[in-house]
Amino acid sequence: MPDIFEPTNIIVTGGCGFIGSNFVRWVVKNHPECHITVLDKLTYAGNPANIAGLPESQVELVVGDICDAELLDQLVPGHDAIVHYAAESHNDNSIADPEPFVQTNVVGTYRLLQAARKHDVRYHHISTDEVYGDLALDEPRRFEPDDPYRPSSPYSSTKASSDLLVRAWERTYGIRATISNCSNNYGPYQHVEKFIPRQVTNILCGIRPKLYGTGENVRDWIHTEDHSRAVWDILTKGKIGETYLIGANGEKSNIEVLREILSLMGQTEDAFDWVRDRPGHDRRYAIDPTKLERELGWKPVHTDFAEGLAQTIEWYRTHESWWRPAKEATERKYSEQGQ
């Protein structure tokens, strides 16, 4: 078994976003001994409400940009780890305007790596399965950690670039870094621009759901809580310099997911619109999580997708004041793109 690292004071970048805030709440619940400094720029995707109500003695929010080297120089000393979630995360936005993706995902990661190096702190890098490109729908293979990088979109190419920076900083400068590449997350607090929240809130607003292209594209779904536990396992027990893939054997086509949403929300199975496809749309993602399971003993808990989806729908039904402010502008943007 690898040595156990026991963090007591970590920085979580992007802790006001979807997955980062779920991780913060997971750590508060499961590791009360660990203090968390959330560093978040509060872009359109960051919402302080996502971490509101957590004990002030354990969670502190610092509003700032990961590209700000001076701020990092002040903030990082005294912490024992950086868990880096902050990113521009939406593929469709990256196609419309790649600039902030290059800034935050590439330059921001570079600045954090330099800070981790200068102040000698443990660094964990959150990334995506999209760095590996896509698979054919009928290919028996799934992504494995040593697969070549073949990103397709401006978003995934900036994530791939950031992963490569981490690998180089670990090898050349000896920083204590690990990387995880996870599949598509679902659960509470996900922005209404993303597939599942968009369709659920469309139905709640009386708007027809929108399906891109043929609807055959496959995504490998994982509940965000299973992702959080995997990240903690890698941070505390992972081997320095290693890449771990996180996935929960959750492959489903988009049309299957949409039909499950329609059925759970009492709609007929054809109550949606086909819309313009995403340019360069990746066909299929699929993760082989064997390394994480074998080496660190992680296993997903949320294995019943229909149940997790029903809980997520219920969360959006009961949290309208959380998603309503972003809904109109998001739909306006999609409608201008023909989506």
Ligand code: NAD
């Ligand atoms: P999100 O868009 O919901 O949240 C991103 C957060 O980062 C926001 O709080 C935003 O304010 C913050 N941020 C953006 N730019 C910043 C900057 N320059 N400085 C400081 N903070 C900044 O994203 P998410 O879906 O929660 O994704 C989080 C991470 O997980 C990303 O690195 C993403 O690539 C990765 N990931 C996401 C998924 C998924 O399904 N959503 C899957 C695998 C990996």
Ligand code: TDX
């Ligand atoms: O309205 C829609 N209709 C539709 O058919 C939207 C918003 C999406 N889609 C399709 C496109 C994708 O095939 O649904 C699938 C999922 O789309 P997104 O939610 O945009 O996710 P994806 O592009 O797969 O990327 C997500 O998973 C990997 C996250 O946004 C990334 O941050 C993560 O790296």
